[in-house]
Amino acid sequence: MKNIIFKELKELTRDGRFKIAMGILLILLVIATITGINQYQKNNQQYLKSIETEREVWETQGEKNPHSAAHYGTYAFKPKFALSLFDNGVTKYTGNSIFLEAHNRHEASFSEASDQTSLARFGTLSVNFVLIYLFPLIIILIGYNAYTKEVEFQTLTLLKSQGVHPIKLALGKWISTFIPIFILTAIIFLTIGTVLSRLENLAFFSWSSLCTIFASYSSYYLIVTTITVLISMWSKSSGMSLVSSLSLWILFSFITPKIATNFANKNYPYPSKSEFNARIAEDRKNGIDGHNPWNKAAKKLEKETLKKYGVDSIHQLPFNYAGYRMQMGEEHEAKIYEKHYTILNEIAKNQNDTYKKLSFLSPFLPIRFLSMDIANTSDMLHWKFTKAAEKYRIEKQLFLNNDIKNNSKLGERGYKMNASQFKKLPKFSFTPPTLSQILKENTQNMLFLTLWFIVPFLSLLITSKKI
């Protein structure tokens, strides 16, 4: 088996096509890394500056009515995660800032994609683009004629007559197809890790996450290697083997994800923004409105509060009822938002499940989701960020409404909160899930990847004996 591996690798180093392809790939990788680092640093610096400026704006508002400050609002900014340099995931489509104000829960605004031309829909040359789309092609280029060339040059009979064990032959071909790509991938990850660890102000970088992505990609390459060698075993000619492997690559990487998109959209459609907002408005209509003391819910609250404190009028309450009603209104509105966003989140989960279920058609899907999740650039991470921002918004409202409730008098329209109070509002911070949490959430993806490896590998071993 050792001889087979050495022979195959020696042949590969002499192959001009392989050298050209590797040359092109390395150039692309260098471009992707340099431009990626440049963009990352610029965006990260802007992110850090934005947090600082926004906090300063908040803290130096001066004396102000707390509810005016609540409408003046503040922003929650999504961190630029270190591994986004490797895999940008859906970040381009999600937006990085959320405006946090009274009464309303806002979506993240200004996605990068909406500012770009449709050229961006072809994809961006990133390290991940090269690794996920182009490296499998190199594997195909190395392995498509692993067996067919022996048949075409009539050396297979010769090999058999020398008593080579078919399984050893298959494993030799398999390992020699995988080794070059494995070594190259290891070098790339090591380089990226070294570069990243030397960057300043890096957000949430961990070698363990990078190593896990490396292990995931290596397992994806093992799958592609196994399928390529298997196809070469089954094919009658190198041409047929190449066409079949390439067709599968297109099916895996392009056709299945797009078909899954159409399935997901058809089975679990998202409501339009207008429909979503109308549903929220409908629910809000009958609830407590912090500004409307006359509606039914407000009257009911007033009655309950008076009863609870054993007084006849809101003027007799030990606090400013207007602030209390405002907070109750906020809590009611927050619950409505939570209800509707939970429904939306369920739709998103169902859509993502559709992709994951279709993983039996393509190992590309589980590796794509796994990679995004570990790099903290998936839509699930974005959901976690929006939830954290909403939690902070509610806390901020409580902080401001409590000030009205405890420090102002009923009907005192000109009340202003002390300027120094604004500094007391805790800062927004977002911590992404730990690696173990991410892996736990990706059990299904890892299971699919394992199955995608085991089934073709067993077929490879069985078929090798029949040749």
Place this chain on the structure above:
Amino acid sequence: MFYNNLIYEIKFLIRSNWLLVVLLSITLLFAYSTFNGKSNVSKRVNDIADVKKEYYKKDSLMLATLIKIEKGEKINIPYWQLPSEPMTVGRKHPRLAIMQPETLSFLATGQSDMYTHFKSPTVYGNNFALDYSEMVNPVQLLFGNFDLAFVIIYIIPLLIIVFTFNVLSKEKELGTLRLLGAQPISIISWLVQKMAIRYLVFTTSTLLILCSTILLISSNAYSNFGNLLGLLLLIAGYIFFWFVIAFIVNIKINDSSKNALSLIGFWLMIVMVLPATINQIGSSLYPTPSRLKMINQIRLIKKENEEKQNDIMSEYLRTHPELSNGSTTEKLGFWHNYFASEKIMEEKTKPLLAEYDLQLKKQQNLISTFKYISPAILMQQSLNNIAGTSEKHYNDYKKQVFEFSNTWRDYLVPMLFKNQKFKVNDYNKLPHFTYKNRINNNAWINLLAMFTISITTLALLTFNILKNKSLPINEL
């Protein structure tokens, strides 16, 4: 000789399974993608219908209330919600600004999955900075749709490769190339004729299948014959480009396996690597202005001008203008002050946003010039233009909505300051929004560019042949 070649080629193609496989694949791919495109358009139309239904419902309620008010009946709603107030109509009953799909929108999803197709600009607020994004799962945006544009740009070239990769090399591998060399025709002329015949067969079949699919699934596309014709010619041009590439590879390499590999390499470069690289390098060299920076700048402007605004009106009422006092004199004063205070902010932020948009437009135009480097980019932009789903269409829609928001404000605000009540009769006079597709699709220019790229590539090859005078096909 051409006649013999034609008869032979047609007989060969009819007897060969390849043509059947290719045509069957095209039929299935076109049918599925057209169906998907049509479904996406139907969802858009249904969403528009739903929002329109809600809009008419709200309007009838408003009209019913207005009738009651005019009859002098008692109305049990707060004063700030009375539809007889022009500002209530302007804020609570805005008109719908709808962007209806084009007849060929099913062709390319383009940017349509990111943006909303209806907006309701109100009488006050930041109509120059409305959010047009639509609710969508970002994973869907990442993977994209299986639409006709995808089939045409990505899959058709692969089918052409399958159909042409071994036209000449096969003769060599079967040992019939020497026989061909003995014929009274040069090998290059023979290959040109053979490729031309295959091009005609492939293009005619593809276009016929496409026309039949469109007729079956979305027949109203025929009502826009000019665009449809532009589309068909663009596809013919794109196919021509790939046949030119296949022709070059057949002549220069002349080994089936190597031909296939080289053509796949070209496909990768043109359809995937070049667009992604151009996008990445373009974005690095000419970055879009930072939105985070813009947010910071707007916040600082807001902070700096707050005092000036506060001098005119307290922030509390600025954020809740509906709570203004109901008495006429105070109300007029309120709205005067309101618009004055808002104008301060608008005057300060509008130039910043305008500058930002200008910068963005410049960057987008610059990136757009790269489309001529790869025919795949050229094709994608052309298809989006024909489908009415390009970024230019959405930018223009935003512009039209903003223009309409001014019309809306200019109609209602004078009523307020003349102290006029909004009446049932005024309802029919309310301005309405009609979206106009003002973007030239440039189909003919793009078609010309496509053929120019193909012919230049061919000319470069001819020059190369004349210069080197050595080709693999001479090694008979």
